[in-house]
Amino acid sequence: MPNTTRNARPGNPLLAVGYIRASTSDQRLSPEAQRAAIESWAAGCGASVVSWHVDAGISGGSEVADRPALVAALGALRAYRAGCLVVAKRDRLARDIAVAATIERAAASAGARIVNADGAGNGDSPSDALLRGMLDVFSAHERSVIRARTKAALQAKRAKGERAGTVPFGFTADASGRLSPCEAEQKVIDAVRSLRAAGMPFRAIEAELASRGLTSRSGRPFGIKQVFRMTKAAA
Numbered sequence: 138m139p140n141t142t143r144n145a146r147p148g149n150p151l152l153a154v155g156y157i158r159a160s161t162s163d164q165r166l167s168p169e170a171q172r173a174a175i176e177s178w179a180a181g182c183g184a185s186v187v188s189w190h191v192d193a194g195i196s197g198g199s200e201v202a203d204r205p206a207l208v209a210a211l212g213a214l215r216a217y218r219a220g221c222l223v224v225a226k227r228d229r230l231a232r233d234i235a236v237a238a239t240i241e242r243a244a245a246s247a248g249a250r251i252v253n254a255d256g257a258g259n260g261d262s263p264s265d266a267l268l269r270g271m272l273d274v275f276s277a278h279e280r281s282v283i284r285a286r287t288k289a290a291l292q293a294k295r296a297k298g299e300r301a302g303t304v305p306f307g308f309t310a311d312a313s314g315r316l317s318p319c320e321a322e323q324k325v326i327d328a329v330r331s332l333r334a335a336g337m338p339f340r341a342i343e344a345e346l347a348s349r350g351l352t353s354r355s356g357r358p359f360g361i362k363q364v365f366r367m368t369k370a371a372a
Contacts, residue, residue, distance in 0.1 A: 145248040148220035151184045153252070156210045156222055157191040158229045168193065171225035178223060178254035186223070188213040194355045197232025197276065201239055205357070211240075214247035221252045227269065228276040237273045306354070306367065325351055329367040339364050 157171045168191055179186050190210035201207055214222060222244045224230050230251060231237040244251055252259055258268035307326050308316040325346070332342045339361050347358045359367075 145246055146218070148214060148218045148248040150220035151182075152217055152219040153179060153184045153186050153221040153223045154210050154213045154217065154219050154249075155186045155189045156207060156224050156229070157189070158195055158197065158204070158207070158224075159191075159193050160196050166225060166229070171229060174225040174254040175223050178252070178256075184221065187217045187219060194357075197228060198236065200236060201243065207240070211243050211247060214244060214249045218248070220249050222249050223252045223254055225254045227253050227257060227272040228279070231273070232276040232279065234273045234277050237276075306363070326367045329364055333368050 153175075155172065155175045157168050157175075159166075159168050159171070172189070175186060178184075188210070190206040190213065192204045192206040195204050195206075201211075210222060213219065222240075227237075230240055241251055258265045258272060304310045304316065307319055307322045309319045310316050328349075328351075329342055329346070332345060333339075337345070342364050343359060343361050346364070351359065353359050353363060
């Protein structure tokens with residue numbers, strides 16, 4: 138893997154930006170464990186992690202634009218002129234081959250390279266490039282397996298007459314799966330509907346919710362898709 142693109146100014150290889158990703162379906166490597174692995178890598182090679190970025194509850198198949206922390210991390214590479222975007226393991230970068238390649242190119246355009254704290258495929262040899270490709274393929278396969286298992290589990294629950302899937306925003310569920318309104322979330326839905334009824338565009342509503350400090354269950358600002366769904370949600 139080349140360290141830079143043709144026009145990119147190489148970053149300082151001893152300055153690194155740490156990126157951590159944790160999905161809701163795969164918690165085997167917690168954010169704390171990922172940070173510890175990156176810190177151990179930095180200590181071992183004498184590098185400094187100048188910026189940390191965490192995407193919580195983000196699938197490995199998500200596009201770059203749907204990962205706010207990753208977008209910020211790529212920006213930090215340029216801001217600090219860092220030469221490395223460091224992840225604990227290759228699958229923390231992505232579980233989709235095309236997405237992984239997109240991130241590689243974005244880092245390279247900033248004069249940086251992707252580094253795995255576990256050391257797998259960090260070199261520039263053809264063998265290292267082959268290993269990175271194999272890791273991406275295995276990560277994508279594992280994601281498919283996880284999705285298949287989740288789908289099968291949900292189908293089994295539905296067959297038993299049990300609730301399957303996430304609880305809709307605006308509601309809570311008891312042990313039997315029975316829904317009841319969540320007062321705090323219903324207030325957010327009411328606010329969205331009022332703003333929409335007043336003629337406010339979805340993007341403006343998204344910004345208004347952020348300005349009020351209202352966040353989703355994950356603690357992140359509401360996205361436009363969530364705003365749209367709230368206008369259609371059952372009261």
